[in-house]
Amino acid sequence: MSFAVCRMQKMKSHDLKGIQFHNQRERESKTNPDIENDKSYLNYDFVNDGNIDYNERVKEIIESQKTGTRKTRKDAVLVNELLVTSDRHFFERLDPAEQKRFFEESLKLFSERYGEQNIAYATVHNDEKTPHLHIGVVPMRDGNLQGKNVFNRAELLWIQDKFPEHMKGLGFDLERGEKGSNREHIETQTFKKQTLEKEIDFLEKNIVTKKDELTAFVEKVESDLVVPAKRQMKSVEVPTGEKTLFGKEKTKTEKKPTENVIISRSDYKKMVTAAQDNEKLKLHIKNMLNTDTVKENTKLVQQNEQIKEKYNGLVQRFNSNIGDYNELLEENRSLKDRVADLKQEVGLIYQSTKEFLQGRVNGLQALRSAFKDLVDKVKEKTPGSEFERLHKLERRREQNRGMER
Numbered sequence: 001m002s003f004a005v006c007r008m009q010k011m012k013s014h015d016l017k018g019i020q021f022h023n024q025r026e027r028e029s030k031t032n033p034d035i036e037n038d039k040s041y042l043n044y045d046f047v048n049d050g051n052i053d054y055n056e057r058v059k060e061i062i063e064s065q066k067t068g069t070r071k072t073r074k075d076a077v078l079v080n081e082l083l084v085t086s087d088r089h090f091f092e093r094l095d096p097a098e099q100k101r102f103f104e105e106s107l108k109l110f111s112e113r114y115g116e117q118n119i120a121y122a123t124v125h126n127d128e129k130t131p132h133l134h135i136g137v138v139p140m141r142d143g144n145l146q147g148k149n150v151f152n153r154a155e156l157l158w159i160q161d162k163f164p165e166h167m168k169g170l171g172f173d174l175e176r177g178e179k180g181s182n183r184e185h186i187e188t189q190t191f192k193k194q195t196l197e198k199e200i201d202f203l204e205k206n207i208v209t210k211k212d213e214l215t216a217f218v219e220k221v222e223s224d225l226v227v228p229a230k231r232q233m234k235s236v237e238v239p240t241g242e243k244t245l246f247g248k249e250k251t252k253t254e255k256k257p258t259e260n261v262i263i264s265r266s267d268y269k270k271m272v273t274a275a276q277d278n279e280k281l282k283l284h285i286k287n288m289l290n291t292d293t294v295k296e297n298t299k300l301v302q303q304n305e306q307i308k309e310k311y312n313g314l315v316q317r318f319n320s321n322i323g324d325y326n327e328l329l330e331e332n333r334s335l336k337d338r339v340a341d342l343k344q345e346v347g348l349i350y351q352s353t354k355e356f357l358q359g360r361v362n363g364l365q366a367l368r369s370a371f372k373d374l375v376d377k378v379k380e381k382t383p384g385s386e387f388e389r390l391h392k393l394e395r396r397r398e399q400n401r402g403m404e405r
Helices: 013-023 037-042 054-065 086-090 096-114 153-169 188-219 265-289 292-357 366-382 386-404
Strands: 005-011 081-087 119-125 132-137 230-245 249-262
Touching: 005 013, 013 132, 054 086, 054 153, 081 096, 081 119, 086 153, 096 119, 153 265, 188 230, 249 265, 292 366, 292 386, 366 386
Parallel strands: none
Antiparallel strands: 005 081, 081 132, 119 132, 230 249
């Protein structure tokens, strides 16, 4: 029995560009090994005739319904994307027309639920191992963007219950997934990897069944066939080495074996049957090795190995990045220490400069004026310098002391 799959993923503004590239195949994917580019022409969108800008389309949907004047938050969830699919064996049982009807009916259910005007895209991918539908729902309600209210926990439970029930009522052989499961949402690549592992497990079990069938068939073939036989003999004249009175060589009759053997009719039948069973066995093995099950299992095992290699590569890159990150942290700490030392040096220069001028001008006002001129010159050369900051800080302290008096 196949299970209905419908999972939801939240999309913010910065997520939409990436999902746009993926859904519309605008760039070659370096992270999804399941895409077969030569089949991408089989993909289609129920809502849009061609490629669109997801951010612009979502903005249009929001602005056309928004009742308030408040701007949309930059970190707001703009789209709740629904991924609709099942396992590959479910789709293998459907002809192309039924497969399209499955996705059409799915879209119809959710369009009625969340409003047809709020569907930004509905893209079917047929160029991956398992066909699936991406539905982009803009969670608008009562003139406002309300992702938390539209797709709350109760709504997600409704999807898990009603979607398989609705599709089963339309004649699709589907069941609800595990009820009451506390499994958390998983990312697309992890989901695909787990699905792939399940299919490999299924195929391996199928191969075990085939092996059992083969073993049972082999046991029917008589392998220890013993056929009693004797060599066929014939009489031949051989020379004796003696001669007659007339000089002619004498001969005698002897029995000599021929290349033939003599077996009984029943034993002959046994041999013919054994030979026929052997040919059937070889044909059975050949057919089994040429089945889609074996081929698919081999292909899936290879794909699983590729995924493992890519995963190991990502781990290596991650570890390398961690090393770079730690180096940057150490460099940052070193730079902070250096900045602190420089600030201290600037503070000493600031104080020394002030003491130097104090000994060469008359009066506090003259000192302030001369020092301000110096600060202004430093400011022209390096705006926002530590020298300028210390001067401002000192001025504020002087002003505060004046107010206290």
